[in-house]
Amino acid sequence: MGVMNKLLNFIGLQEEEEIVEKERIVDSSSEQEQPAGDYRKTNKNNIVSIHSQKNVRVILSEPRSYDETQDIADHLRSRRTVVVNLQRLRQDQAVRIVDFLSGTVYALNGAISKVGPGIFLCTPDTVEIQGAIKDLVDEEADYSNQR
Template identity: 50%
Template sequence: MTFKNKLKRFFDMEDEYEEKEIVVEEEPEEYQPPARIKKSKKQERQNVVSLSSVTSQQGSKVMLLEPHSYDEVQDIADELKNRKAVVINLQRLPRDQARRIVDFLSGTVYAIGGDIQKLGEQIFLCTPDNVDVSGSISEMLHE
């Protein structure tokens, strides 16, 4: 009898009940946790995966959009938030609306850590942080 049981009986804290032994036909195997292998700090760092590298492996999409009014700028921003590059043609819009769209998208691109570049006369490329753009396009002289 264990010390705990003796102490319970001494203070009469144990309820009186009939003990029955339950026989199990198959005894389950005891769970043994896997042995822990001590890893070096270098090995632990190799298990960490950057989310930006995972998304870049899935491939990036480029959307070609030609908005007809300022009301469509939120849809363009949503595409950028979904990590898609967007080429926007603003040639068919009045100059003031085109400027407002570029201002809105500049703020969106800044917020997501992306980039905005001018490709041509009122044509812009907006990219999220998972898209790298190299090179530049020089402005053509008007004849």
């Protein structure tokens, strides 16, 4: 129903039954124009490309110092997923890096997730993280404590 028809109906110059009848006539004539074997979509807005991102990259990063976090942030700004391994750093440096990356990811509407002990997955807003590996990490901690 067009805006003009709604306005005329609201004012009371045109009745709603006339509008509905006109729409039925337009719909039936548009259906007759297409051949029966033609399966193409008439509305081009519904077509979505499957290959929207051809070159998806996942960057693996193992920084040795806090200075290398800017490179990781640049990858995130370029909409690349980054896996960060902080196992070889001191605890205080690792905390600083995680804090910096958390702020970067937040500013970019992305996400950060702990994948394992000292390993984090940082994703831009175009990538969605589903599920959790926390249970697996907890089981590994329990297993190593039992030894």
